[in-house]
Amino acid sequence: MAATSELDRVSMLVLRYMRAPVFILILVYAIGITGMSLIPGYDADGNVHYMNLFHSFYFFTYTATTTGYGEIPYEFTDEQRLWAILCVYMGVVAWLYAIGSIFRLVQNPHFLLALNEHRFTGRVRRIHRPFYILCGFGDTGSLLARGLSDHWLRSVIIDVDPERIKALQLRDYRVSMPGLCADPSAPKYLQDAGVQMPNCKAVVILTVDEEINLQIAVMARLLNPDIHILCRSTSESHTEHLRSLGQVTIINPFEIFAQLLSMAITAPRLHNLNSCLVHNPNVELGKPMLLPTGNWIICGYGRMGQWLYRHFVLNGIKPVIIDPLAQEVEGAAQVIASHANRATLEQAGIASAAGVVAGTDNDHDNLSIVMHVKAMNPDIFTIVRQNRHENQIAFDAASADLVLQSSLTTARRVLKHLISPQVQQFLDYLREQGEDICEHTVHRLRQLIGDQQPHLWHCVIRDEEASAVTEYLRNGNQLSLGELRRDPHRLDGCLAAMAFTIRRDGKCLMLPADNESIRLGDDILFCGTQSGENMLLASMNNVYTLDYLVSGRDKARGYLFRWLEQRGEKGMT
Amino acid sequence: MNLERVVFGFVIILALAFTLAFVVGDIHNASHHNVWMLTIAILINLIATGLKLGDRSQVGALLLASSLVADVLLITARIIWVTAENETAIGPSRESMANIISLSSGALVAGIITVVILVGDTLISRR
Numbered sequence: 001m002a003a004t005s006e007l008d009r010v011s012m013l014v015l016r017y018m019r020a021p022v023f024i025l026i027l028v029y030a031i032g033i034t035g036m037s038l039i040p041g042y043d044a045d046g047n048v049h050y051m052n053l054f055h056s057f058y059f060f061t062y063t064a065t066t067t068g069y070g071e072i073p074y075e076f077t078d079e080q081r082l083w084a085i086l087c088v089y090m091g092v093v094a095w096l097y098a099i100g101s102i103f104r105l106v107q108n109p110h111f112l113l114a115l116n117e118h119r120f121t122g123r124v125r126r127i128h129r130p131f132y133i134l135c136g137f138g139d140t141g142s143l144l145a146r147g148l149s150d151h152w153l154r155s156v157i158i159d160v161d162p163e164r165i166k167a168l169q170l171r172d173y174r175v176s177m178p179g180l181c182a183d184p185s186a187p188k189y190l191q192d193a194g195v196q197m198p199n200c201k202a203v204v205i206l207t208v209d210e211e212i213n214l215q216i217a218v219m220a221r222l223l224n225p226d227i228h229i230l231c232r233s234t235s236e237s238h239t240e241h242l243r244s245l246g247q248v249t250i251i252n253p254f255e256i257f258a259q260l261l262s263m264a265i266t267a268p269r270l271h272n273l274n275s276c277l278v279h280n281p282n283v284e285l286g287k288p289m290l291l292p293t294g295n296w297i298i299c300g301y302g303r304m305g306q307w308l309y310r311h312f313v314l315n316g317i318k319p320v321i322i323d324p325l326a327q328e329v330e331g332a333a334q335v336i337a338s339h340a341n342r343a344t345l346e347q348a349g350i351a352s353a354a355g356v357v358a359g360t361d362n363d364h365d366n367l368s369i370v371m372h373v374k375a376m377n378p379d380i381f382t383i384v385r386q387n388r389h390e391n392q393i394a395f396d397a398a399s400a401d402l403v404l405q406s407s408l409t410t411a412r413r414v415l416k417h418l419i420s421p422q423v424q425q426f427l428d429y430l431r432e433q434g435e436d437i438c439e440h441t442v443h444r445l446r447q448l449i450g451d452q453q454p455h456l457w458h459c460v461i462r463d464e465e466a467s468a469v470t471e472y473l474r475n476g477n478q479l480s481l482g483e484l485r486r487d488p489h490r491l492d493g494c495l496a497a498m499a500f501t502i503r504r505d506g507k508c509l510m511l512p513a514d515n516e517s518i519r520l521g522d523d524i525l526f527c528g529t530q531s532g533e534n535m536l537l538a539s540m541n542n543v544y545t546l547d548y549l550v551s552g553r554d555k556a557r558g559y560l561f562r563w564l565e566q567r568g569e570k571g572m573t
Numbered sequence: 574m575n576l577e578r579v580v581f582g583f584v585i586i587l588a589l590a591f592t593l594a595f596v597v598g599d600i601h602n603a604s605h606h607n608v609w610m611l612t613i614a615i616l617i618n619l620i621a622t623g624l625k626l627g628d629r630s631q632v633g634a635l636l637l638a639s640s641l642v643a644d645v646l647l648i649t650a651r652i653i654w655v656t657a658e659n660e661t662a663i664g665p666s667r668e669s670m671a672n673i674i675s676l677s678s679g680a681l682v683a684g685i686i687t688v689v690i691l692v693g694d695t696l697i698s699r700r
Contacts, residue, residue, distance in 0.1 A: 544630050556577050557625075558581075558625055560626075561576070561577045561580075
């Protein structure tokens with residue numbers, strides 16, 4: 001519906017704009033052609049000859065456009081030439097007017113807007129695979145789009161800033177990502193972006209303004225009651241409101257930081273695995289970073305500082321707080337209401353502290369805190385908050401032990417959700433199970449993928465994704481996970497693909513064993529390498545390969561040999 | 574070792590060999606080309622096509638397609654030979670002979686493609 005109304009709008013605009021020029025062109029052509037046909041001329045023998053309408057039209061067509069092929073079919077008389085002069089001037093002026101109108105229309109910003117919207121709607125309607133709507137293409141949005149593209153996931157992007165949409169068009173994504181410059185909180189544009197299409201899987205809302213985020217979430221929920229919404233929100237009241245919408249995943253980067261920090265303290269191996277799964281380049285799988293548990297100093301007690309503080313206290317650490325606006329804080333070892341500088345750091349006991357968090361909302365302050373701290377206590381563990389992505393180089397140079405970057409954390413969390421909600425469930429499961437299970441999992445994963453980066457993907461046992469497997473299962477055969485994971489090049493080996501979870505009948509089976517049998521409709525989350533994914537996909541979609549994996553011998557392919565094989569089997573029995 | 578692969582490989586390569594044996598020689602000269610060779614090439618190609626029926630893999634579909642191309646071209650060549658058999662004392666005229674050999678060369682290309690696919694598939698599976 002939206003597509004046709006948009007099309008109507010564009011064609012209506014063109015027609016309305018071209019009404020006067022087209023009318024004048026028709027009039028000029030009519031006058032010129034009629035006159036040319038009515039003025040008598042002479043043929044080669046001197047007989048009177050009237051040009052027929054077709055010849056007049058032909059003559060007018062090439063004179064009006066100033067092409068000019070000469071006088072046809074016979075040389076003109078002076079009367080005819082006079083009329084021809086008139087024709088040329090009239091025609092040229094009429095054409096200039098018409099072409100000028102077209103140019104004016106094309107340069108009209110409203111027309112361009114309508115045209116862009118029309119094009120965007122068309123591109124969205126042609127997406128037949130699952131896709132996500134991304135509202136807000138700032139630091140977080142562009143990081144997320146890059147991650148989605150790396151996993152061959154499509155998204156449709158809306159942002160208010162025209163510069164960002166222009167930047168989007170220059171990105172080299174693996175999949176097409178249509179972008180529209182518009183206000184995403186307007187329901188019309190959400191509809192254009194395909195929020196009501198059945199293959200739209202989720203709306204991701206990442207603009208900087210929390211109020212607008214809430215509005216977009218409400219609009220999306222109204223337009224599509226079933227759609228999953230992922231929304232960035234850091235304030236209590238908005239979070240409350242968002243939760244009431246139902247099916248909303250709230251992404252609070254500060255809370256995620258704090259959870260990650262908590263994880264780094266209590267479950268360093270899991271923290272290491274998690275960092276590798278989200279492709280953190282500074283982390284090596286199986287080499288966890290150990291956070292010291294002595295005295296900590298938190299510089300900056302804003303939203304992030306408060307979250308971190310809460311989780312420090314949960315883990316039995318009582319940090320010192322340095323913040324000019326800090327009031328009395330319950331459970332804190334000491335509160336220093338001042339800016340973090342040499343004197344206050346000294347006062348906080350930097351010399352004997354185990355770690356420091358530079359967590360203000362100003363990147364320069366954070367960097368200078370890190371520099372001071374490193375000078376005063378070179379062995380201290382430093383955690384620094386990076387607010388802006390463009391300061392990356394400075395933060396790399398500061399070489400803090402842990403950098404917390406809001407946009408990156410948000411993008412990674414959303415990406416994990418979009419790849420599969422099972423990823424987070426699996427990590428939560430490992431957290432509950434404790435470090436031994438986690439270490440065992442990491443060990444198995446390392447055996448499969450070596451030093452390569454782990455790659456996550458999920459696949460559902462259905463005809464579109466695993467045609468050979470569904471056929472095999474429908475024929476009443478049993479297939480186990482271990483058989484599926486066999487390497488077709490050498491049957492005793494196995495592919496670089498490890499099953500993390502199987503989702504079946506709404507329940508999640510964690511770390512399934514190799515003898516677990518596969519059933520129709522299973523949603524399996526794998527971790528391995530890209531080539532592992534390709535090989536596994538090939539096995540799952542080729543009946544002969546699958547048969548070979550299970551039976552260990554090549555089945556006859558042609559009718560003749562299959563018949564011979566069956567006869568042979570009968571002869572045996 | 575897989576019996577089906579052995580038999581199929583044998584038939585495919587034999588078909589290619591016979592097609593080549595027929596095509597080799599002066600394109601206009603009927604005495605350089607033996608009609609029996611052509612007939613046997615057709616027969617072996619048809620057998621190869623029959624062996625590949627029922628294979629549902631991508632490679633199988635491609636092999637079937639290319640051997641169908643060879644069948645069509647060789648049978649057309651044989652029909653031209655039948656119609657042109659009595660044009661001269663030794664068989665088809667120079668023009669008809671050129672047509673027959675051109676068509677058979679097409680079949681030769683299809684045969685080469687079949688063999689290349691077969692060898693490629695065998696090398697990739699590395700079992």
